[in-house]
Amino acid sequence: MRHPRSRTTTTTLLRREAVAAIVPVAVAALLIAAGPATAAGPTGTSGVGDPYFPLAGNGGYHVTHYGLTLGYDPGSRHLTGTAVLTARATQRLTRFDLDFNGLKVTGLTVDHVKAAYKRDGQELVITPKRALRKGERFRVTVTYNGTPGPVTDPDGSLDGWIPTDDGAFVAGEPQGAMTWFPANNHPLDKSAYDFAITVPKDRVAVANGVLLGRRTANGKTTFRWRQTEPMAAYLATATVGKFQVKQYTTRDGLKVYDAVDPREATAAAPVLNKLPSVLEWESKLFGPYPFRAAGSIVDHAPNVGYALETQSRPVYDSAPDLSTLVHESAHQWFGDSVSLTSWKDIWLNEGFATYAEWLYAEQHGGDTAQKTFDALYARPATDGLWAFPPGDPGSGAHIFDTPVYARGAMTLHVLRTAVGDRAFLRILRAWAAQHRYGHGTTAQFERLAERESGKNVGPLLQTWLYGKGKPAKP
Numbered sequence: 001m002r003h004p005r006s007r008t009t010t011t012t013l014l015r016r017e018a019v020a021a022i023v024p025v026a027v028a029a030l031l032i033a034a035g036p037a038t039a040a041g042p043t044g045t046s047g048v049g050d051p052y053f054p055l056a057g058n059g060g061y062h063v064t065h066y067g068l069t070l071g072y073d074p075g076s077r078h079l080t081g082t083a084v085l086t087a088r089a090t091q092r093l094t095r096f097d098l099d100f101n102g103l104k105v106t107g108l109t110v111d112h113v114k115a116a117y118k119r120d121g122q123e124l125v126i127t128p129k130r131a132l133r134k135g136e137r138f139r140v141t142v143t144y145n146g147t148p149g150p151v152t153d154p155d156g157s158l159d160g161w162i163p164t165d166d167g168a169f170v171a172g173e174p175q176g177a178m179t180w181f182p183a184n185n186h187p188l189d190k191s192a193y194d195f196a197i198t199v200p201k202d203r204v205a206v207a208n209g210v211l212l213g214r215r216t217a218n219g220k221t222t223f224r225w226r227q228t229e230p231m232a233a234y235l236a237t238a239t240v241g242k243f244q245v246k247q248y249t250t251r252d253g254l255k256v257y258d259a260v261d262p263r264e265a266t267a268a269a270p271v272l273n274k275l276p277s278v279l280e281w282e283s284k285l286f287g288p289y290p291f292r293a294a295g296s297i298v299d300h301a302p303n304v305g306y307a308l309e310t311q312s313r314p315v316y317d318s319a320p321d322l323s324t325l326v327h328e329s330a331h332q333w334f335g336d337s338v339s340l341t342s343w344k345d346i347w348l349n350e351g352f353a354t355y356a357e358w359l360y361a362e363q364h365g366g367d368t369a370q371k372t373f374d375a376l377y378a379r380p381a382t383d384g385l386w387a388f389p390p391g392d393p394g395s396g397a398h399i400f401d402t403p404v405y406a407r408g409a410m411t412l413h414v415l416r417t418a419v420g421d422r423a424f425l426r427i428l429r430a431w432a433a434q435h436r437y438g439h440g441t442t443a444q445f446e447r448l449a450e451r452e453s454g455k456n457v458g459p460l461l462q463t464w465l466y467g468k469g470k471p472a473k474p
């Protein structure tokens with residue numbers, strides 16, 4: 001997830017101190033469970049049943065691949081797009097939804113046949129000419145254009161397509177993917193992506209995965225990117241700007257692509273240069289790096305206020321410090337490869353990425369995780385850190401608040417203390433391995449922690465994840 005820079009004192013404090021994958025069948029089952037046929041007929045639901053974002057995602061189908069062809073003119077801020085979604089129906093469908101916010105739809109086909117559609121808020125409701133059979137593969141093509149802008153999240157922050165003075169900062173957590181392409185916009189549905197993004201030739205367009213090629217003609221350059229491993233829609237990016245580009249291959253054979261706004265270049269360089277060693281260190285701790293590409297996008301976007309772990313290549317609103325780079329890199333395992341099934345479980349992303357910062361500091365001459373834990377634990381019971389338990393933020397307005405990050409990380413530290421370092425690292429590695437490219441829930445993590453450690457840590461985790469107020473000293 002994102003790493004808020006400006007919101008909390010905790011962030012400042014932390015920075016200063018600074019398993020069998022859920023198979024597609026299981027995902028399909030969840031989607032089916034979320035999308036029962038209604039009395040009106042077999043229609044896909046308008047959401048996947050997320051309590052915090054009821055309209056996020058859609059029931060009745062699974063998108064296997066997005067092909068996004070985009071053109072962006074930073075001067076006029078006009079976007080043209082064609083999205084080709086390859087999907088599989090998980091039930092009979094006479095009608096289904098995509099999430100799409102704002103932009104004008106100019107054409108829509110299902111399997112190359114014109115389909116009826118209507119807009120209803122963020123729902124693009126599609127009625128194909130003939131019903132889709134359960135299990136049938138189908139292709140939806142949507143052409144669109146307009147002036148994209150971000151959505152305002154329940155906590156007041158912006159996400160989605162955020163224009164900058166030279167392009168756009170594009171980061172979609174939790175809702176913003178639908179501001180620039182029609183999507184099954186929930187992490188429950190993960191897909192492969194291809195991007196072809198055309199921008200004026202003095203700009204660079206950076207998406208996820210591997211750069212397949214770039215071609216300049218008639219004053220414009222088209223960048224083609226491919227993200228092969230499954231990706232949640234919110235982790236897609238198509239950030240545009242005047243960027244300095246650096247490409248290299250690490251000694252492990254990983255392709256790195258860095259794009260940096262020249263205004264941030266001096267501050268960013270020493271931190272970005274550490275990316276290979278950070279990924280190597282994290283690979284030793286968490287298991288093999290999940291993706292075939294890596295890199296960083298460092299934009300100059302002072303109105304954004306956060307960074308996001310966009311898959312394979314995080315996007316930063318300004319030059320990151322080292323602990324932020326460690327945080328977003330750790331998300332590649334925890335959040336990107338292993339995804340949420342519900343936004344309520346957000347601590348599985350943020351608690352883990354924050355704890356990676358603590359571990360990094362501990363092993364690189366900084367404070368021990370114990371010292372960081374103690375400093376936080378010393379806060380009085382009235383402190384915002386204890387406002388709610390990390391396993392139950394209460395609503396989408398609090399999923400990026402301090403308890404999710406700091407008490408989430410404290411929960412992992414309490415677990416580590418209870419089971420010992422060796423068992424703790426075994427748990428982290430097993431989590432990343434067994435749920436690689438899939439999903440994981442808090443309940444699954446608790447069971448795995450007990451299984452791997454052989455200890456009855458469930459009650460301890462319950463207290464730290466769900467207990468109200470400041471837990472007793474462990």
Ligand SMILES: [Zn+2]
Pocket residue numbers: 001002003327328331349350353
């Ligand atoms: Zn994060």
